[in-house]
Structure formats: C-alpha cells, structure tokens
Amino acid sequence: MMLALAYAVPSVIVFVAAAALILTGAIGVISLKNPVHAALSLIMTLFGVAVAFIAQQADFLAAVQIIVYAGAIVVLFLFVIMFLGVDRREGVDVQPLVSQKPLALVGVVITVSAIIFTMSRSSWVTGVPSLSLGGTRLATGSHNVKQLGTSIFTTYLFAFEATAALLIIAVVGAVLLARRERVLEEAS
Amino acid sequence: MNVPAAWYLVLAAVLFGIGGYGLVTRRSALIMFMCLELMLNAVNLTFVTFSRTLSDIGGQASVFFVMVVAAAEVTVGLGIVVAIFRRRSTTSVDELSEMKG
Numbered sequence: 001m002m003l004a005l006a007y008a009v010p011s012v013i014v015f016v017a018a019a020a021l022i023l024t025g026a027i028g029v030i031s032l033k034n035p036v037h038a039a040l041s042l043i044m045t046l047f048g049v050a051v052a053f054i055a056q057q058a059d060f061l062a063a064v065q066i067i068v069y070a071g072a073i074v075v076l077f078l079f080v081i082m083f084l085g086v087d088r089r090e091g092v093d094v095q096p097l098v099s100q101k102p103l104a105l106v107g108v109v110i111t112v113s114a115i116i117f118t119m120s121r122s123s124w125v126t127g128v129p130s131l132s133l134g135g136t137r138l139a140t141g142s143h144n145v146k147q148l149g150t151s152i153f154t155t156y157l158f159a160f161e162a163t164a165a166l167l168i169i170a171v172v173g174a175v176l177l178a179r180r181e182r183v184l185e186e187a188s
Numbered sequence: 189m190n191v192p193a194a195w196y197l198v199l200a201a202v203l204f205g206i207g208g209y210g211l212v213t214r215r216s217a218l219i220m221f222m223c224l225e226l227m228l229n230a231v232n233l234t235f236v237t238f239s240r241t242l243s244d245i246g247g248q249a250s251v252f253f254v255m256v257v258a259a260a261e262v263t264v265g266l267g268i269v270v271a272i273f274r275r276r277s278t279t280s281v282d283e284l285s286e287m288k289g
Contacts, residue, residue: 011191019199026203029222030210042222045203049229052196056240058248061232061255068255073225073262080266081218084273104212112205119197138243151245152252163256170260177267180274 014055021048039077046070057138060145196237204230217269217279221262228258 021044028041046069053062139147152160207226214220232251239247269279276283 007191015191015195015199022199022203023206026206026226029219029226030206030214035216035218038219038222042225045226046229049233052199052233053236055191056196056236058236058239058251061236061248061251064252064255068259069225069229073259076262076266077218077222080270084270084279101213104209107212108205108209111208112201115201115204116198119194119201138240138245144248147245148248148252151249155246156249156253159253163253166260167256170263174263174267177264178270 011055014051018048018051018055021045021051035081036078039074039081042077043070043074046074057140057144059141060148193237193241197234200230200233200237203227203233215280215282217272217281218266220281221265221269225258225262228254 025041025043025045025048029038029045032038032041046065050062050065050070053059053065138144204227207223207230210223210226211220214223232254235247235251235254239245239251272284273279
C-alpha cells in the first residue's frame with residue numbers, strides 16, 4: 001500500500017501488468033513440454049517486454065519488438081516446429097546428467113542475486129543529461145523516434161551499415177544450411 | 189512519481205535467470221533458442237531502463253542492434269536445427285555427441 005502511494009498509481013499498474021506478462025510467459029517457455037505452447041508463451045513475454053518499453057519512453061523499440069520479435073521471430077520458430085514435426089517428442093523427463101536441475105537452480109540463484117546485489121550497491125544516476133543527446137532530455141512519442149534515428153544514422157552509422165552486411169550473410173547462410181543437397185546428388 | 193528504475197532492473201535480472209535456467213536444463217534445441225531469446229530480452233529491458241534513467245539514447249540504439257543480431261542469430265540457428273534434423277531426425281542436443289572425447 002505504501003508503495004502504491006509513493007509512486008504514481010498508473011505507472012505501478014503498468015509495471016505489475018508487464019511483470020506478470022513477462023514472468024508468466026518466461027516460466028511457460030521453460031516448463032511447457034509442447035514446443036508450440038512454449039513459443040506462444042514466448043509471445044506473451046515479448047508483449048510484456050514491449051509494455052515495459054512503452055512505459056520507459058522507448059516507443060519505437062516497443063513497435064519493433066512486436067513486429068520483429070512477436071511477428072517474425074516467433075513465427076519463424078512456429079514454422080520450423082511445424083515443418084520438422086517435433087511437436088511432442090522431447091524427453092523432458094530423461095535425466096542424462098544427475099542433479100542437473102538443482103545445480104542449474106543454484107547457479108541461477110547465485111547469478112541473479114549477484115546481479116541484484118551489484119545493482120543495489122551501485123549508483124549511476126547523476127541527474128546530468130548525457131552528451132549523446134547534446135544535453136537535451138530523452139523524449140517520448142515521435143520525438144523519441146527522431147532522437148533514435150538521428151543517433152543511429154550519425155553516431156552509430158558504421159554499426160548500422162555493418163548490420164546490413166550481417167543480415168545478408170545470415171540470409172545466405174540460412175539458405176545454404178537448410179537447402180537439400182539435391183544438386184550435388186544429381187551432378188554425381 | 190514514476191516507478192523507480194530498480195524495479196525494472198530486478199525484473200530483467202529475474203527474466204535473465206529464468207532464461208538461463210531453461211537454457212541449461214531443456215534438451216530441445218528449439219526450446220534452447222527460445223530461452224536465449226528470453227535472456228536477450230532481459231538485457232534489452234536493462235538497456236532501455238538505463239536509457240531512461242541516464243537520459244541517454246545510446247541504450248536504445250544498443251537495443252536496436254541487439255534486435256538485428258538476434259534476428260540474424262535465430263535465422264542461422266534454425267537453419268542449423270533444420271540441417272541437423274534432416275540428418276539425425278531429432279532436435280535433442282543430447283543426441284549430438286560425436287565429438288565427445
């Protein structure tokens with residue numbers, strides 16, 4: 001109750017909704033046996049992250065999150081799952097490594113606690129606007145798109161061009177990997 | 189007053205942990221890729237949170253590039269999964285043990 005009074009109620013509601021979407025979806029991804037259901041849970045997590053993006057003034061990235069992740073990547077996952085027909089074959093109950101799950105849980109708990117502990121001991125916030133925006137504040141809405149675009153096409157232009165090459169290489173590589181080797185058989 | 193950045197950072201850390209747990213416990217290569225996406229999204233959420241906190245657009249630009257690289261990674265990764273499935277009729281990573289010493 002005190003927390004809800006200390007901070008603006010809408011932002012608390014948005015955070016709780018985003019956290020519920022993210023955590024429910026993430027637990028679904030790691031626990032559901034059917035890969036199709038896991039992919040649908042992944043969509044839920046991605047929507048939750050998009051909500052968190054919008055709540056934190058990253059409007060363009062939220063749109064890209066929905067279009068690229070939920071729209072393209074998850075559909076690619078579903079396409080491969082149905083293409084291969086691996087619906088219910090994973091042996092989740094088989095345990096080749098003894099006590100793998102408890103060890104993984106311990107390792108994850110240690111890692112997450114270390115991250116949270118480090119963050120709680122650090123202080124980054126100086127209140128001074130950073131130099132990347134020329135001293136102006138981070139904007140919302142369409143101004144955010146403008147700021148991000150200006151940043152990518154000036155400061156990060158080389159990295160942006162490099163991603164173009166990366167995407168071409170990835171497409172060519174995927175085609176080469178997934179192609180049947182019929183051409184070689186016919187030639188020989 | 190808005191929700192403090194620490195809440196989102198803790199949420200991202202927990203999401204990262206869940207993704208990491210799934211990555212090391214699940215057997216199917218497809219599910220492992222999905223858990224990798226969870227971890228990437230956790231890092232993206234951290235980037236955006238710091239971008240807001242520090243009022244720095246560089247964090248959001250980094251998220252943009254992470255998304256591009258993630259798309260390329262999933263494309264090539266699923267191509268590899270399809271190629272392995274053609275040869276071995278399985279996506280379980282336990283079956284791929286030819287290089288075991």
